[in-house]
Amino acid sequence: MGSWHFLAAYAASFILGWRFLRALLGPREPLPAVLVLAPAAGLALSSFLLLAQLLMSDQMSLGRSLVLHGVLLGLIEVIRLRVAPAEAGAKVDSRLRGNDIGAAAVMSIAAVLFLARALKSPYGTGLDAWAIWKLKARFLFYAENWKDVFSPILDFSHPDYPLFYPLAMVWGWFFGGESAAAPFLLSMTATVCLAGFMVLSAGRAGLAAGLLLAATPHFIGSGASQYADIWTAFFSLAALVFADRAFRSDGIREALAAGFFAGAGCLVKNEGLLFYAVLAAVWMFRGKRRIALIVASLPFVIAALCFKMAAATPSHILSWEAVRGHLASGHLGARAGVVAGYFVQEVFKENAWVYAWFFFAAVFVLYARELLNAANAWRLGVLALLSGGYFLVYLFTALGLEMHLVTSFDRILLQIFPLFVYVFLSGPPFTEAARER
């Protein structure tokens, strides 16, 4: 599996993420939540620093990256001391709660299930792990000109896809050369920490939510496949959880955290941009602290847009010509039927989703009134808009519809699955049950 020196890179990212989240969320944020979020936050910052080097100077190096990490860490500490000096010496909330033990248990289960799958196929499963993510990482790592990654010869690897995941691999490889263990560890971290974060975030039913996530074969399987979708799911969930907290408390810290994670998702996949647009749109109508959301996400969104301009390659999936063609074809109804049929076919796959989608449907049907009340409706709105966005992409895709569905639909569902788990297990009837007690 190659050199293990990449662990030093990921340790540096973890420390950066940890200090950043401590500064952002303050000492009252429970330690376990910070610990499960720190790897993702740190890797988002590390990838951002690497991407910024590429965009500004067309080159990146270990030395410059280390300096930038050090400077950013120093800035975080200085800002923390300047903005909230009283917090510097404040006692960190490290009390152990019931959900913390539950989170540790669920993370252990997820880790065991992940390892059982991933050790058999340590290089990931599925073509895209090789043909998109690791291929891009190798280009970024070895190429004299990083823009080779946009070569039309490599159009099968979707040159317009953002680079968070390949850059996270390259960041590790800087320390000891290319190693297949780096993406293995990245995927395991995302899978296990996402399950733990679910337990810590979903309130009274947190343990059940985490267990549902870990019990879903496609969740663990997709993590072990070493695709980027698990990272999209992670950042989307973190953004939704902090948005939920921000809406309840009007807290600026939560709004900033929601913006940070939603913005970070823009660097992972194009679907992250869709999630960001959906959350921002809902926020404009529903939430306060709009500026905080925008400010915290702005560096990532700008980087993502600069990347798109640098890529200068048209999307293979969406084009105006394809949209116009489909509108003129008169076959939109039939295409919508194909997408809907594929959704039905997918949710019946008990080897992938067990009965999770039926559980969501049952909760919605039985508790529609409570779920659609003023406090919860916006969360369903996010799910509906996101699902609608995916539906429209399929409806107007420039690719063959069947081929597009076959190659991506289960992964699209994976990206939104944790959001469904969170929305349906952190609201009625579970909160109602908690109140009755």
Place this chain on the structure above:
Amino acid sequence: MNRAKKILVLSLLAVTIGFGFWKQGKTAFRSMAEMRRPAVEAGADARILKDFFVQRFGKSAGALKLAYVSDRREAPGRRHPLEFFYDVQYGFAPLILHPAGELSDCEVLDFESAGERQSRLDAKSLTVLKESGGLQIVCREEG
């Protein structure tokens, strides 16, 4: 009514979680069983393919680019043969390195049965350039 609804929802949740772990337990045991299969000689099949491409392009200007698509990792001793699928993906290498098409008529055959393979060779007028284990690099016959 409320109680009945709650029981229904919680039952569905419990069944989903229980069934999911049962399914995953089975998958995990199957995975572990696969890992206990006799060790495959380290990357033997993939190595021959890799050597072929390195020999073919090693001195060319595209040699560095080959590093992008070939895999420098050490193949572990214990791997399921299907894992080689990912190694032979650098069947794409000729297309990437030589878009003008010097080797664009070559392809890699892997999981076809012997019968399927022969009928494909006959139908497309392909000849076997290199064979290793279950893998073949086949190219269109010249002339």
